Amino acid sequence: MRVVVVGTSGSGKTTFARHLADALGVPQLELDAVNWQADWRDLNTHDPAEFARRVGDLAAPEAWVSDGNYSKVRHVLWPRATRFVWLDYPRSVVMRRVVWRSFSRAVTGRELWAGTGNREEFRRWLDKEHPIRWAWDTWARNRRRYAEALAGPEIGERPVHRLRHPRQARPLIEALVAEALPI
Numbered sequence: 415m416r417v418v419v420v421g422t423s424g425s426g427k428t429t430f431a432r433h434l435a436d437a438l439g440v441p442q443l444e445l446d447a448v449n450w451q452a453d454w455r456d457l458n459t460h461d462p463a464e465f466a467r468r469v470g471d472l473a474a475p476e477a478w479v480s481d482g483n484y485s486k487v488r489h490v491l492w493p494r495a496t497r498f499v500w501l502d503y504p505r506s507v508v509m510r511r512v513v514w515r516s517f518s519r520a521v522t523g524r525e526l527w528a529g530t531g532n533r534e535e536f537r538r539w540l541d542k543e544h545p546i547r548w549a550w551d552t553w554a555r556n557r558r559r560y561a562e563a564l565a566g567p568e569i570g571e572r573p574v575h576r577l578r579h580p581r582q583a584r585p586l587i588e589a590l591v592a593e594a595l596p597i
Contacts, residue, residue: 427482431480
């Protein structure tokens with residue numbers, strides 16, 4: 415099973431993907447961890463070919479769960495995916511999550527991706543690119559974009575699971591694990 419998890423910033427893609435990957439016993443491809451380099455240098459902007467190459471290497475196995483919204487690597491992941499999960503949560507849920515995540519990361523000062531030195535800082539909360547502001551500014555646009563993309567011909571007959579509330583996450587994980595079990 416190869417699952418692509420999408421959703422607006424702060425929706426819980428990485429957490430959902432980690433739980434699903436752990437339950438299935440497959441690797442998790444956290445696209446943010448691949449993208450972000452030391453000093454907040456991102457491959458998506460500075461070296462998209464290298465970003466796509468790295469993602470392609472990680473997506474080569476027969477089973478994985480990826481999370482992230484990077485359109486520059488969609489051509490690598492989406493054709494290989496066997497199903498899609500869209501975390502389409504209300505803006506209030508997303509904002510509560512992204513604010514809490516940013517706050518807890520800033521307070522603890524923990525490194526976000528091993529070896530990068532990148533940490534959440536309160537002083538960046540008002541930046542246009544900060545996840546809190548980004549989540550607010552892009553929520554509606556991302557919702558439209560995923561509605562179109564996940565209903566388009568690129569998906570074909572592959573299943574798309576659209577979760578509209580976090581309480582739907584655990585039952586979906588359980589159903590996918592049951593489906594993946596050998597008979």
